[in-house]
Amino acid sequence: MSEKVILHYFNARGKMESIRWLLTVAEVEFDEVYLTTRDQYLKLLDDGSLMFQQVPMVEIDGMKLVQTKAILHYIAEKYSLYGKDIKERVMINMYSEGLMDLMEMIMIHAFVSGTKAKLDDILTKAKERYLPVYEKALSGPVYLVGGKLSLADVQLLECTLMLEEKFPAILADFPNTKVSLMSQIPSISRFLQPGSKRKPQPDEKIKKTVMERPSRTRIAHP
Template structure:
């Protein structure tokens, strides 16, 4: 539709735009909330993690020096702002998942954000025991465990190889 990626072909239709694709898949696989309030919270948390992941993805378009500074700033921001928020959500909610004690696409997004940041700083969760437990719990879901197994289709973070200028 917009002559760009991502593009997903599923159920006989072509989906474009990351947020629309994720929303479609969440609805298709019942990864939304049981009501409008839960769905709103799931979408809000998922969008918060998408913001984190976008910072990593955009870093590849910077010079090596700018990229290093940008990624270091992102890790610092995650340790001081973003991860404390999710730690608080887990503490206040007191359940295994972010919303309604039901696995949702916000849980998937948070796990992916954690994994991306850990690739930059393996100790990033050292001050966040609930996020560590969350990561372990989500990683142990059989389909996710299989997906994250070495040799799976999980893609590494973008690097300079992914960015080629063709004029």
């Protein structure tokens, strides 16, 4: 029996949240080690656990994985959420990376000044650049690629929920994107309930923790 997956990160969404989502959909149990002290960071650095001196870091299958995309691709491949061939995988990657671009803008927004202008920019780009792509792709199929659930679908649900937190009516003009069967998947339904391992929007405590992290440890964006 393999050891349980362990996630090393802040007690916050950030780059780790997509990993939490994907593991949840794959029905993989995981534990989390929250980084709250300088000594925790330094130990990870000193024992060579952080290849590029930054988190997130995931312990899985005897490895210590860093770099968010690499982690997501490994989990998606391992649990058959990454298409059937190279052509499907590249489509999944394109959809996934577009969503990661959009989610990164939302994540960073909480940690910068001039938030009103930034928020308006996110809304414009979401409605004009990103959401139309997924709306078109889902005009007939249930899933984005190959008629099967993939990493891209998981991230689309995560991203649309993040958008609705900021802009409650944003999906009104994107009915195909709004309608998702994924929330009916039992593991997802549980993940969306209070008390799950899904993280809330960052509050002032989380912002303080992230901004005051030790200088030797970097984070791949909030």
